[in-house]
Amino acid sequence: MRRLAILGSTGSIGTTTLGLVDRFRDRFSVASLAGGRNIERLAEQVRSFEPAVVATGDEEGAEKLRSLVPDFAGEIVAGGEGLVRVATADADLLISALVGALGLRPTLAAIEAGTDVALANKEVLVVAGELMKSTAQRSGVKIFPLDSEHNAIFQAMHGQNRSEVKRIILTASGGPFLHTPRQELESVTLEQALKHPTWKMGDKITIDSSTLMNKGLEVIEAFWFFDVPVDEIDVVIHPQSIVHSMVEYIDGSVIAQLGIPDMAVPISYILGYPERLPLSHLPSLDLVKAGKLEFHAPDTERFPCLRLAYDALRARGTASAVLNGANEIAVASFLDGRIAYLDIPRILEGVLEEHPRVDGPDLGQLIEADRWSRERARALAADRR
């Protein structure tokens, strides 16, 4: 029996994970859950999986949850400390699936406590890759990738010799604006940006996919996950989202992982690792029906966010943390209708230019860089109104 702690249980990764737990009740149990604003869904999960600890975003949510599950015998906690309680509950694997820098502290706490981590919350490695990796090494903890691309790479590296890897090729769907001319990008609406062609995801990551920032963050994430030089991480646009990523080896062989775009597949691979779980409820990949698989080079003129991410990764220190913090504010501002679509990269460029980089940052310095980047991004967003 594998016991899971889940940060972000009411989100898309969290609900998919719990769907798998429900399907394989003989193999998995839930030690703890942390949900967001959707308290009704969290209450259903508490009734169904009976965790020992549950966390809500704030005290108000905790009160509401208590009223919805009056017979619940476990502990209900709130806020940042609640997240740490959930992450450090007695579990074998932490599903780290919060959105944004919020997941940093609780994920680090789990690593320090010796719990293996399945990471969907990419900002954890984007902001604090160096710190997370060195801490994981010290505590003998493994960090597994849930992100579909990194999960594909992890699968393509299984049983291979790491020193024989020549390059990693991350695929990107290209988002809804793959063929939209630069001129028209100026005036795209929120509704257009939220229409992702292949994956169904949360709003923030859907916008990040449309700007290619999601892929930029994934390049940074790949760097920390797989220990390959920046120049050996490539991105290729693949609109069908069937090839989830590839690894090229020194003999020219390329190993790819293919599948239908359903997050249950990568999540189940980590839940069952090193065994595969039978997902007989999912349809088989029909390559004949898919017909054509296309690949294009990414256009960093129209999508500067990808270039900014490579630049931040090369700069190291606090640069990636600043890029991420500024991006969270810029995307939130766009989602609230306060800035235009192309203001997102403009704000990021502005914040990165102003940023005094700190090398080899500790958690305090990373959190300060994150705070600073948000403040600057807010100021630049206000100027754009």
Ligand code: MG
């Ligand atoms: Mg991804």
